[in-house]
Amino acid sequence: MEFSSKLLEKAVYEVSQLPGIGKRTALRLVLHLLKQPESQTDHLVSALASLRKDIKLCTTCYSISDTGICHICADTSRLDSLVCVVEDIRDVxxxxxxxxxxxxxxxLGGKISPMDGIGPQDLHIASLxxxxxxxxxxxxxxxxxxSMxxxxxxxxxxxxxxxxxxKTSTIARGIGVNDELEYADEITLGRSILNRVPFENALKKP
Amino acid sequence: MEFSSKLLEKAVYEVSQLPGIGKRTALRLVLHLLKQPESQTDHLVSALASLRKDIKLCTTCYSISDTGICHICADTSRLDSLVCVVEDIRDVxxxxxxxxxxxxxxxLGGKISPMDGIGPQDLHIASLxxxxxxxxxxxxxxxxxxSMxxxxxxxxxxxxxxxxxxKTSTIARGIGVNDELEYADEITLGRSILNRVPFENALKKP
Known part of the structure; x- marks a missing residue:
């Protein structure tokens, strides 16, 4: 792609570094910003800059939080003897x-993945x-x-x-509610039979 | 979507204002930035900010350019008696x-589109x-x-x-090179027959 402007080229390059965004999409996004009022770009830029600069992790659970302790850890009505281990805040x-x-x-902030150079020391495992x-x-x-x-x-x-x-447990793997058996993969279906639950449990309201 | 952090929420909101990016994708992009070194966000932010602040349009053709006149208009080897009217720089x-x-x-910077509130005065038509x-x-x-x-x-x-x-002309509409006739829409196929060209023209190298 040949650009008539170095500024445009640089902006497109930086936007295309984001996952799942190619050069063409990046160009579309950047041209969209240029057509919008300047304030939209200002807001985007300042939101990203202050996010990266001021973001804090909860000192207990390492979830993203604006304060030292996140609102979940700070909530005294929650059972702090039961801890769910997740990969990132989207799972929370x-x-x-x-x-x-x-x-x-x-x-944890990720999974152990030697292929991507992520070892246990890169995750919040020691603190757990x-x-x-x-x-x-x-x-x-x-x-x-x-996954593996x-x-x-x-x-x-x-x-x-x-x-x-x-005690340790994992969430149940099985056929999703409303899913059809015939479209389930063999491993999921196999696990759902191995780990079947008493029928009375299934009657409980979710 | 409930966020544990106002900073995160604001960043996700601003990113999701971009066309074709929903809240979930925005969250994925923002969390990706948080996992990367801070310099990546800095580069992205400064590229977008300086693009919006310093970008110039060519004073002749209104293409994006870092200088007063774009490199195409400045190129003396080009025919300046032949002007191609396009919507935006991607077409260039x-x-x-x-x-x-x-x-x-x-x-032009767009098309006349009363539905989107874009009239002739919003485009670079007067200058043309x-x-x-x-x-x-x-x-x-x-x-x-x-399109309409x-x-x-x-x-x-x-x-x-x-x-x-x-003289005014439009680019030829017809069946794409390597396209199959049976998959072409009726209007395109109809036009390609109405606007058929002498066979000798089709023999010319593109």
Whole structure:
């Protein structure tokens, strides 16, 4: 792509560094900004700059928070003996949206992935082990994705905690509510039979 | 979507104002930036800010340019009596990429679209009429999209120039090279028969 302007080329290049955005889309976005009032670009630029500069992680669960402790960890009505281990804040938001969970979280910030150069030391695993050692936690729920990296991470953490008197569980894998059996993959369907639940449980309101 | 951080919420909101980017994608992009080194966000922010602040339009053709006159208008080897009228700079880039065109351009900055509140006065039409009146132009090629808005814009400009001794043309509409006839829409196929060209022309190398 040949650009008539270095400024335009630089902006398109930087926008195209974002995941899933190619050069063409980046050009479309940048030209859109140029057509809008200057204030829109100003707002975007200042929101991104202050996000990157001022963002804080909760000192307990490593979720994103504007204050030292996030509103979930600070909420005394929540069970802080039950900790759900997730990859990032999107998972926290998804679980919170269900309204079903009354425990707290621990955000790892990713999964162990040697291919991407991410080891246990790059994640908030040591702090999770510390949290467990402090003695207030009774159960950990692993809610990482069911990929090789997710399973590796689960297992790594599990091994670290082996000697501690703590319950661990993973979220149930199975056929989604309203999904058709015939379209489910074999592994999911297989697991859903292996890990079947008593019928009375299924009668409970979600 | 409930956010644990106002900074995050604001950044996601601003990114989701871009066309074709919803809240979920915006959140994914913003979290990606947070995981990258701070310099990436700095580069993105400064590229967007300086683009919006310092960008100039060519004073002749209204294409984007860092200098007063764009490199195409400044190129003396190009035919400045032949002007291709396009919607935005992406069209200039697409036509330049063909390597077939040796004339210059006039970038309107959009199409007449009453539905979006865009009238002739919002586009660089008056300056095009001035350019034609100055007498150096022999032919205008309309290369706007073949939509109702594109046709309206073409016709509006055509009417403005009616009394002037100038040739006007539009780019050929027809079946794309390598396209199958059976998948072409009726209007395109119809036009390609109405506007058929002498076989000798089709033998010419593109």
């Amino acid at each position: 938001m998804a679980i919170e949206a269900t309204g079903q969970y009354r425990g707290v979280y621990h955000v 082990v510390e949290r467990v050692k402090s003695g207030a936690i009774e159960e950990l729920i692993f809610a990482l994705s069911a 990296e997710g399973d590796t991470t689960n297992f790594y953490i599990y091994k670290q905690l082996e000697d501690m008197p703590i | 880039m697409a036509i330049e990429a063909t390597g077939q065109y040796r004339g210059v351009y006039h970038v 009429v001035e350019r034609v009146k100055s007498g150096a132009i022999e032919e205008l090629i309309f290369a706007l999209s073949a 808005e594109g046709d309206t814009t073409n016709f509006y400009i055509y009417k403005q120039l009616e009394d002037m001794p100038i």
